Amino acid sequence: MEKIDNPTILETKKTQDKNSHLIEDAKSIVQDEIEHLSYLDEKSFDNHLKEVIFKTLVESHVLEGFEESMEKKGYSSEDLDSFRKGLAQYSVEQKMQILSLPFELREKFLTGFKDQLEKGKYSSAEEIASILLNLAEKNDAMIGYHGSNELHTHKTQRMGSVVSDSWIVPGTEKDHRNEDYQMAYYSSNYQDLYRDKNPRYLYFVRSLRKGGGHFQDNNKSWGRAQTLSVIDMIDFRELDNEVRELFLEMKEIFPNQEKNKKIKQN
Helix, strand or coil, rough: CCCCCHCCCCHHHHHHHHHHHHHHHHHHHHHHHHHHHHCHHHHHHHHHHHHHHHHHHHHHHHHHHHHHHHCCCCCCHHHCCCCCCHHHHCCCHHHHHCCCCCHHHHHHHHHHHHHHHHHCCCCCCHHHHHHHHHHHHCCEEEEEEEEEEECCCCEEEECEEEEEEEEEECCCCEEEHHEEEEEEEEEECCCCCCCCCCCCEEEEEEEECCCCCEEEEECCCCCEECEEEEEEEEECCCCCCCCHHHHHHHHCCCCCHHHHHHHHHH
């Protein structure tokens, strides 16, 4: 008799494998910073740990979407491996810059790069990461986070033979700092995520910290623009739950910092 795999069991195993991978990534980051982190008080350490977990989850989700776009554009499994190899050479912050390419530009970029790759201009897809990092650094681009209960989806427009995709969050609130133009807002970290009205969706948007019609608060924890270019989106509440669950697991690996301090002092 042919064995039929239980989809529920398979999905559970897939989630467990993913969580194990994410914990290892987050653990590696914290291990690299442990000497500095050991001087933080308990609350500050916990906040930093949540931030590391959050950024790890964001990177994983956005990377998954990026690779899906590569597959749809006809990139081979070898191309995807080369891209991952190139990406792995960079720091967490640099990876977030590389992956900050918004949806509509990502589609155009991948089409153009594949064409040039086939013509021999590039040796492999490993070069994608360095090209995107250079583009991001021009405007100090990064991933920002916009919480909302409004569902914004990407739209395809066709004008003759030209097909274009766009995915934006339009501004809806007048801001006196910008001549009462309607602006959309985003945060730059987990702690400052917009949580009023219990938003259902969290949009990953391209934050431009140099020009591009974007404006930053003094500490750069918040930014705003008349329209935000979307990279990807996720269920806000599910992401929050994942951060909490992984945080509890990570706390067992990196226990109470106050206790660690006392141990060191003795």
